[in-house]
Amino acid sequence: MRIFDNFVYKDGEIVDNNWVKWFHWGIPDEKGQERTDARNNLELLGHCKPCTVLSGCYFVKSRLPKKQAEGDGLLHPHCDCTLKGLSNPTVKAYCAIEKFSGYIFSEKYADNGKKALFEGFGYTIEDSEGLKAEYERQAKQKHSNGDYIVRGLDPQYGQDINIVIELTTPTGRNVQLISGWKVHPLGLITCNTPLAND
Amino acid sequence: MKLYDNIKLTAEIAELAQNGIHKGYSGLIVKCEGDIYTVCFYNPYNFGEKAYAKVNKKFLVFSSRSDKRIIQELEGYLQNVKMEKYTKLSECDVQEYDAVELIVEKPKYAIAGVHKGDRGCVNSTYAIDNHWEIIFSERGTGKDIAQIGVAREDFIIIDKF
Numbered sequence A: 001m002r003i004f005d006n007f008v009y010k011d012g013e014i015v016d017n018n019w020v021k022w023f024h025w026g027i028p029d030e031k032g033q034e035r036t037d038a039r040n041n042l043e044l045l046g047h048c049k050p051c052t053v054l055s056g057c058y059f060v061k062s063r064l065p066k067k068q069a070e071g072d073g074l075l076h077p078h079c080d081c082t083l084k085g086l087s088n089p090t091v092k093a094y095c096a097i098e099k100f101s102g103y104i105f106s107e108k109y110a111d112n113g114k115k116a117l118f119e120g121f122g123y124t125i126e127d128s129e130g131l132k133a134e135y136e137r138q139a140k141q142k143h144s145n146g147d148y149i150v151r152g153l154d155p156q157y158g159q160d161i162n163i164v165i166e167l168t169t170p171t172g173r174n175v176q177l178i179s180g181w182k183v184h185p186l187g188l189i190t191c192n193t194p195l196a197n198d
Numbered sequence B: 001m002k003l004y005d006n007i008k009l010t011a012e013i014a015e016l017a018q019n020g021i022h023k024g025y026s027g028l029i030v031k032c033e034g035d036i037y038t039v040c041f042y043n044p045y046n047f048g049e050k051a052y053a054k055v056n057k058k059f060l061v062f063s064s065r066s067d068k069r070i071i072q073e074l075e076g077y078l079q080n081v082k083m084e085k086y087t088k089l090s091e092c093d094v095q096e097y098d099a100v101e102l103i104v105e106k107p108k109y110a111i112a113g114v115h116k117g118d119r120g121c122v123n124s125t126y127a128i129d130n131h132w133e134i135i136f137s138e139r140g141t142g143k144d145i146a147q148i149g150v151a152r153e154d155f156i157i158i159d160k161f
């Protein structure tokens, strides 16, 4: 067996590139009403919610959602899910501007300390757009290199992952922040929180 | 539009609205009797919640055709389902980015480190089985405690988005 088959050179680094797509029958990959209808119907029939939310999502094979129960099956015993190989998937990262303007820098959430932390780095709410763009750029690059940490699959809204974001702050410090993202079908990840550090 | 098609409700109908079923909600046709269809409506704000209701087909519009295998499973499922048990959908008053506070102490939250009085931010646009996804954070440190699902009756909204 050639164990290096999965690894490729990318941006001067050796990265894991063995991508797979999670698949549960009956669910269109594309987000929209048709997918929602199918997920509703499968839920009505008692199919497992996490399995249907994962269908169509891309993962590096060495970093899959954690099994919820021992036994046969990808996620749980009698799981209908399978994995399909993917070559060179396109990945996208999206961070809503509100994650900064309406959360991190919001007065409403000031008591969690995130606002003070970012302001201590020299950022203000005016930097929301720039931070959003930088988070998206780094998340896309790291995710496409398989450089993410798998979290639990509860409460079933989708697989959450962590990505380490590296910033050179306006005050000149180099900081590493653990950000939280959710995996969606067809290679999309969206930011849950710019600063989890949990 | 036929049996087992997915549909959308195109009008606000008083009789349905008082049971929490509103214009734009989607559902599945489970029975056709002339112009009157029985629809299993799904709550778009609470995944997993359903209500069966009769509605004139003129208020429905086709959304998507069900997968063949889903139809096969539905045929068996609907023979045994007690439709009269599911008649109402709950109304939703939660929005993404609402600031919330946990008002109960429960083992299922404590196991994740979240306790009564802890505050968080709603991270989902819909609930799952009446549970909303909330990111709870420590006070003052910038660190999160956990991202968990919390039952609607277990938290209050302290600041709307």
Ligand SMILES: [Zn+2]
Binding pocket: A024, A048, A051, A074, A075, A076, A078, A079, A080, A081
């Ligand atoms: Zn499964």
